[in-house]
Amino acid sequence: MLKLYNRERSGNCYKARLMLALLGLEYEQVPIRREGNGRNQLPADFEKLNPLRQIPVLVADGRHFWGTIPILVYLARRYGGESWLPSDAEGEAEVTQWLSLGQNEIFQGLGRARSMRARRWHGYGTLEEAHAIAQVALRALEGRLGDHDWLALDRPTIADVACYSYTVFAPEGGISLKPYPAVRAWLRRMEGLSGYLPIPPYDGAGGPLVE
Amino acid sequence: MLKLYNRERSGNCYKARLMLALLGLEYEQVPIRREGNGRNQLPADFEKLNPLRQIPVLVADGRHFWGTIPILVYLARRYGGESWLPSDAEGEAEVTQWLSLGQNEIFQGLGRARSMRARRWHGYGTLEEAHAIAQVALRALEGRLGDHDWLALDRPTIADVACYSYTVFAPEGGISLKPYPAVRAWLRRMEGLSGYLPIPPYDGAGGPLVE
Incomplete structure (x- = not known):
């Protein structure tokens, strides 16, 4: 088990x-x-x-x-x-690129912004620094998703799962996804996958960004 | 090519x-x-x-x-x-654990401390915060290497390559490796590998920690 x-x-x-x-x-x-x-x-x-x-x-x-x-x-x-993680060198490297984005810029930007804004964990650095890193991450996602349905390959992989989480929580960190239409369309595609599990409801201080 | x-x-x-x-x-x-x-x-x-x-x-x-x-x-x-990256689920997950440590705590701790101290790039957060994260990383490495020769498996993998780089640069970030004998022994094992490439010489301001 x-x-x-x-x-x-x-x-x-x-x-x-x-x-x-x-x-x-x-x-x-x-x-x-x-x-x-x-x-x-x-x-x-x-x-x-x-x-x-x-x-x-x-x-x-x-x-x-x-x-x-x-x-x-x-x-x-x-x-x-x-299907979710290919084992050929090119395919696995493509997936790993986006796993790295998820761990680096998405977490350091969107993840930290969310924690700081909910006043639960401050960690290190400022909200402004986290917001700047978040924009780098979102531009990279938008660039790829402008002409592809999924991040790494022509199907969903663990790269999409790894990047979905903190991206979908952007409003909780005070970050607007309005300038990123391809990112928003991709979030909706993720939510249409068979077996998809909804995100947990907001419970922090301040409240998420309302648009 | x-x-x-x-x-x-x-x-x-x-x-x-x-x-x-x-x-x-x-x-x-x-x-x-x-x-x-x-x-x-x-x-x-x-x-x-x-x-x-x-x-x-x-x-x-x-x-x-x-x-x-x-x-x-x-x-x-x-x-x-x-040899360098197994493709079975357990082996690859073990390797990936240490790849994550290299990208997270080792880079956010030892990597940022090195950059800040050389006055080349400040990034975000303070040197003290970077030093605290570096200690978390070094304790995790020491814990594993106290009774294992290599990080993930019984042989060197890309996990060792990924974690070696910023760990060996610890003195440039003002971080002492004296409290971590197993880490120091592992660095020497890395340096004995066939084909090993020496680290580039120091060129920043301030100078590395001398012990």
Whole structure:
């Protein structure tokens, strides 16, 4: 049985849950909550599962995997076959480009902006810096999606799952998607996929951007 | 013929050059220099190669790949076989865990500290914040390497190449590796690999940490 250490509103945990849903996999959840100081309330021996003390963590076949991208890679290779993550050099490199965008500019921009604006976690840097990085990410997405349906290949892959999460939360970080019509159309395509799992409702301070 | 858009002192470009060297591959270099403001001096149409306008970029078989991890994945799959990047779900997920550490905590900690201290690029956040993230990364590396020779598997993989670069530059960011003997022993093992390419000499302001 698969087991996911999961916090509902974590954008990274949501990526793992979305992938599990798209693959139609059953799994057990270990719910993690936040403490008053905004840190995750982790089990005492959690460091054995992840030395970074971060969620999500996936337990599968007696092994455990930490980090969002590694979990997506594991699920795609183990249960999804070539469709979600090709194994030829060119195809896998194309997918990995967008996995990197998701981890770098999308998280450092849109992800941090969302956390700062909800006043849950400040991390490092300012909201203005996060907004500037978010625009770099959104321009790269818009450039690709202007003439392609999906990020890496001619079908959805784990690249789309990895980039969807923090992009769809843009309004919660005070970032408008109005200047990015191709990005908005792609979000709607993601939401039409069989097995799609809706995003968790907003629960932070301030409220998302209303347009 | 492989072609690499490369700047000698970029820690990410060095990862790509190290991988090319370890695989014994010949390639052409397109040298990139910095402008006075610290930005890379890129060719006019560079955005066609990488929408993020970052280096390294690898051109191979008429295709181009941006981002350091995608380049490592491409080279390993195309030229390195199972040895440098396994294709079974468990093995690939293990490798990907450390690729993520390299892109997240190692770059955000050790990489940014190095850039800030050399006064070349400030980016976002403070040197103190970067140093705190660097300690998280180094503790995770030390924990694994205390009883393993290599990061992901029982042999060197692209995970070791990805994490070596900014870790070996720790003194340039003012970070001591003295508390991390297993990390230092692993750096020496990397340097003993057949085909190893030495790190480029220091050229920034301030000077590296002397111990």
